[in-house]
Amino acid sequence: MKDHLAEIIIAAVIFLAVSAIGFIAARWRRPDDMGHLNEWGLGGRSFGSWITWFLVGGDLYTAYTFVAVPALLFASGALGFYAVPYTVIVYPMVFVVLVRLWSVSHKHGFVTPADFVRARSGSSTMALLVAITGIVATMPYIALQLVGIEAVLKSMHVDPTWALIIAFAILAAYTYQSGLRAPALIAFVKDALIYIVIIVAVIYIPYKLGGWHKIFDAADAKFAKTHGTVLNPGNQWQYVTWALGSALALFLYPHSITGVLASRSRNVIKRNMSALPAYSLLLGLIALLGYMAIAAQTTPIKTNGKADNNTVVPQLFDQMFPHWFAGVAFAAVAIGALVPAAIMSIAAANLFTRNIFKEYIKRDATPRQEAAVSKVASLVVKAGAVLVILLISPQFSIDLQLIGGVIILQTLPAVGIGLYTRWLHRWGLVAGWLVGMGLGVWMLYQIPNPATNHVHFGGSAFPLSKWFDPTSIGLDAKTQVYVGFVAVVANAVVAVIVTLICRALRASDGVDTTSPDDYLSDADSKTPPPLAEDQLPEPVPTS
Amino acid sequence: MVEPQTEPVPRRRTGSPWHWLLIIPVVVPLLFFLFNSKNPYFLGFPRFYWLQLAFILLSVATTLIVYRLTRTREG
Numbered sequence: 001m002k003d004h005l006a007e008i009i010i011a012a013v014i015f016l017a018v019s020a021i022g023f024i025a026a027r028w029r030r031p032d033d034m035g036h037l038n039e040w041g042l043g044g045r046s047f048g049s050w051i052t053w054f055l056v057g058g059d060l061y062t063a064y065t066f067v068a069v070p071a072l073l074f075a076s077g078a079l080g081f082y083a084v085p086y087t088v089i090v091y092p093m094v095f096v097v098l099v100r101l102w103s104v105s106h107k108h109g110f111v112t113p114a115d116f117v118r119a120r121s122g123s124s125t126m127a128l129l130v131a132i133t134g135i136v137a138t139m140p141y142i143a144l145q146l147v148g149i150e151a152v153l154k155s156m157h158v159d160p161t162w163a164l165i166i167a168f169a170i171l172a173a174y175t176y177q178s179g180l181r182a183p184a185l186i187a188f189v190k191d192a193l194i195y196i197v198i199i200v201a202v203i204y205i206p207y208k209l210g211g212w213h214k215i216f217d218a219a220d221a222k223f224a225k226t227h228g229t230v231l232n233p234g235n236q237w238q239y240v241t242w243a244l245g246s247a248l249a250l251f252l253y254p255h256s257i258t259g260v261l262a263s264r265s266r267n268v269i270k271r272n273m274s275a276l277p278a279y280s281l282l283l284g285l286i287a288l289l290g291y292m293a294i295a296a297q298t299t300p301i302k303t304n305g306k307a308d309n310n311t312v313v314p315q316l317f318d319q320m321f322p323h324w325f326a327g328v329a330f331a332a333v334a335i336g337a338l339v340p341a342a343i344m345s346i347a348a349a350n351l352f353t354r355n356i357f358k359e360y361i362k363r364d365a366t367p368r369q370e371a372a373v374s375k376v377a378s379l380v381v382k383a384g385a386v387l388v389i390l391l392i393s394p395q396f397s398i399d400l401q402l403i404g405g406v407i408i409l410q411t412l413p414a415v416g417i418g419l420y421t422r423w424l425h426r427w428g429l430v431a432g433w434l435v436g437m438g439l440g441v442w443m444l445y446q447i448p449n450p451a452t453n454h455v456h457f458g459g460s461a462f463p464l465s466k467w468f469d470p471t472s473i474g475l476d477a478k479t480q481v482y483v484g485f486v487a488v489v490a491n492a493v494v495a496v497i498v499t500l501i502c503r504a505l506r507a508s509d510g511v512d513t514t515s516p517d518d519y520l521s522d523a524d525s526k527t528p529p530p531l532a533e534d535q536l537p538e539p540v541p542t543s
Numbered sequence: 544m545v546e547p548q549t550e551p552v553p554r555r556r557t558g559s560p561w562h563w564l565l566i567i568p569v570v571v572p573l574l575f576f577l578f579n580s581k582n583p584y585f586l587g588f589p590r591f592y593w594l595q596l597a598f599i600l601l602s603v604a605t606t607l608i609v610y611r612l613t614r615t616r617e618g
Contacts, residue, residue, distance in 0.1 A: 084595045085572040088602045092565040095606055212587030229581070230591050236575045244573060267614055274606040277599045284596045 004156045007318070010327025011156065011334065015167070018189050018335050022174030022342075025181040047184065047262045049271050054187040055180075055343070056259040056272060057279045063148025063337030066194070066286055071309040073290030074300075077219065077228030079235055081287055082242045087280040090247040095273040098251055098260045100419045100519040102269055105261050107518045112347075113257050114355040117414045122510015123426035124359065129433050130411050131355035134254040135381070137408040138348040141253070142385035145337035145344075147310055152330045154301050155314035165386065167334065168341075172382050175342045176375050180262060183342040190339050193332035195282070197317075201292075201329070202285045205320050209295045215288070218295035234478030238461045241482035249405045249484060252415055254347035255340065266522050289313050296320065341382070349377035403457065406440040406484035413488075413495045419519065426510045428499035436491025443483045462486065561612045568602040 047055060065083065072080030101116065110116050113134065118127035146164055153160040174182045206212050219229050226232065231239055250256055263269055293316045301311040317329045353374040358365045365373070414429045424432075446466065448458045461480040464470040470479040502509070571577070572595065581589035588596075 078591060081592065081595065085598070088572045088595075088598050089569045091602060092568045092606055095565055095609065096562050213584075216587065216589055216592075229589065231575055231579050236579065240573050240575060267610075270606075270610045270614065274603055274610055277603050277606075280599045280602075281596065284592075284599070288592070 004158075004318075004323075006323040007327040007330060008156050008158060010324055011152075011331040014193070014328065014331035015334060018186055018331075018338075019170045019174060021186055021189060022171075022182040023177060025174070025178040025185040047268070048264050049268050049275075051184055052259070052263040052268050052272050053275050054191055055184045055262065056256065057187070057191060057276060061194075061279050061283060061336070062340040063145050063333050065283065066333055066336055067148045067151050067310050067313055069283070069287045070290035070293070070313050073219075073287055074293050074312045075290075075309050077223040077226070078230050079228075079239060080290060081284075082239045082246075083287055084280065084284045085239075086243040086246045086250075087283055088277065089243065090250050091273045091276055093247060094251050094260075095270060097416060097419055098257070099266050099269050101257065101415075102260055102263065102266060103521045104419070104514055104518045107521050108514065111261070112254060112351045112354050113252070113411065113415045114351060117411075117418060118355070118359075119513045120418045120422065121414060121424075121426045121429055122512060123430065126414055126426055126429050126433070127355055128359070129430065130414055131351045133407055133411050133433075133437075134351045135348045137404040138254060138344050139381060139384050141404050142341050142344045142348075142382065145341040146385065148337040149334045151308070151310040152314050152333050154303070154308065154311050155318050156330060167338070168382060168386050171338050171342060172345075172379050175345060175378055175382075179375075180258070180343070180346055183339045183346075184262075186335065186342075187339050190332070190335045193328065194336055197325075197329045197332045198282055198286055200325070201289065201317070201320075205289075205292050205296070205316070208320060209292060215291050215295045219291040222294050233476035235461075235480060237475070238480040238482065241485040242461070245409060245482040245485040245488070246405060248412060248416070248488070249409045252408045252411050253344075254351055255344040258343060258347040258350065289316060292316060341385070345378040345381045345385075346374070348381045349374040352377045352381075403441070403444055403460075406444060406460065406487055407437065409484040409488040410436040410440065410491055413492055417492075422512050423499065424495050425499040425502040425507065427502050427507060428495040428497075431498040432491040432493075432495030435494040436487045439490050440483055440487030443486065447483075460484065559613045561609050564605055564609050568598070568605045571601060572598040 069080055069083045074080075101113075104110070104120075105116060108115075108119060110119070112131065114127045114131040117130045118124060121127075146168070149164060149167060150160045153163050178185075206215060209215055216229065223229050251260075260269060263272075290312065293312045296316060296319060298312055298316045298319055300307040300309050300315060302308065314330060314333070317326045321329060353370050357373050357377075358370060362369070410433050413424060413432050417424060418429075443462050444460070445456045447460070447462060448455050460483050462483050464475065464479050464481060465477060469477070471477050578591050578594040581591065583590060585593040
């Protein structure tokens with residue numbers, strides 16, 4: 001504890017300073033009426049390129065990424081690097097798809113993906129399913145941010161329980177007050193901190209360890225038996241389906257959609273798709289911290305006799321950096337967890353308000369009432385996340401996050417395909433969702449986790465040999481694939497078949513209230529942006 | 544909505560064909576046979592690692608080109 005006092009003080013001071021920014025954010029680009037859901041939940045839909053870059057970046061690269069991806073490389077080798085192709089392919093995909101979603105949402109005032117599905121498919125059932133799917137998939141994801149903070153706290157030898165509750169109470173308070181403006185403003189500080197820490201880490205640590213080749217040699221030695229620093233025939237398809245499935249899932253998550261809808265115009269999004277990969281480079285280097293930990297012979301902290309791999313990066317920082325800089329690094333990881341947690345809870349709250357409260361409880365709710373409900377819902381979502389982390393062991397909540405990806409992917413036909421064509425019948429979408437969700441959960445149920453002795457929900461890679469002999473189609477006998485990928489393919493196939501049946505039976509389809517031009521419209525002169533130009537603090541120089 | 548713009552004429556305002564270029568940075572990073580090896584090394588990085596990081600540049604370049612070719616006048 002004494003060794004860590006300097007770290008604790010520095011991390012706490014930075015954390016509190018950033019929290020103060022969260023409260024001040026309510027006045028930043030001050031809206032006419034903070035009581036409106038557009039203001040609280042979407043920051044007035046006025047964010048320009050820079051803010052969007054920080055906001056979406058803060059959204060996508062979470063503490064979980066900073067802690068868990070290197071942990072995966074540390075424990076499993078090359079497989080963990082899938083995060084790089086995943087974050088490379090996601091932007092070109094988002095470029096074309098989410099620009100359309102932005103346009104149609106701007107035109108019709110949609111706040112959530114379920115709003116869009118309601119208008120497009122004419123099915124309130126499907127919209128409800130999309131809303132519930134989004135909320136369910138988001139909750140464990142928020143809880144996961146806590147795993148990142150918890151790992152840092154463990155490395156500082158602070159009792160995680162109370163510190164976590166205090167951190168989350170502060171987060172809840174400023175999100176309640178400032179809405180999306182809080183994470184948007186904090187994202188500047190967060191990214192500046194993270195960039196500094198990571199740039200120092202990837203220069204200083206390899207230098208101290210004797211160069212990159214030493215680091216890769218150490219990894220080669222650890223994984224010599226399996227040649228684990230490259231892929232083998234058994235896990236290469238897992239690598240590809242993980243990357244592709246994660247990329248498809250990412251932009252279906254309500255929180256990434258919230259970040260995109262808050263931007264001012266189509267060009268802002270397009271420009272960002274070229275600028276966001278800067279984060280991917282960062283992510284690739286962060287991932288390699290896992291190998292650096294191998295070379296530095298870092299030992300993860302043991303909890304109940306089992307090594308907690310999530311603590312590998314904090315332990316590496318603790319080992320390599322002077323105390324004061326380790327404190328800065330720990331603060332960076334903790335704040336990096338809170339920004340996405342805030343955005344996620346806002347997105348989940350918006351879903352509840354728009355698609356459950358307004359749809360089923362109070363149809364004539366005013367925007368002011370919507371904002372009030374959203375604020376409370378964001379508190380409830382976060383309280384749920386705290387309960388998840390306190391009641392369930394971290395390993396298990398990681399298992400839950402994998403389910404989160406599988407779950408959110410089942411909205412792909414309704415949201416993703418729906419942006420392009422209305423060919424799928426509304427009952428086809430519902431049937432596809434039911435089958436995809438059922439199959440996905442059933443497959444997850446069958447996957448054990450040998451490391452933690454859990455028999456079910458132990459991971460997201462499904463061995464094909466449980467179904468058939470993979471060698472019969474030319475694959476390696478040990479081939480595994482991402483559950484979400486299989487489930488969403490089944491979902492799409494069922495959606496197509498049921499659509500054909502519905503057409504044959506002439507079942508009535510809902511009414512599409514969008515028109516083809518809506519998907520291409522840009523910010524027009526009808527509604528001048530609430531604030532003329534970006535008056536953001538200049539992008540913080542990071543070096 | 545002040546000026547109805549050129550409403551009915553350009554029916555086919557649908558995405559520019561340049562968008563198809565974006566398939567390249569989506570497909571290439573998934574072709575594991577391109578990078579699944581250690582040789583050649585580059586700056587101490589095995590191919591598996593440096594080539595996948597290099598695909599980031601491919602993605603940036605392609606999205607930038609498509610953005611330039613398709614951007615709309617912004618007021």
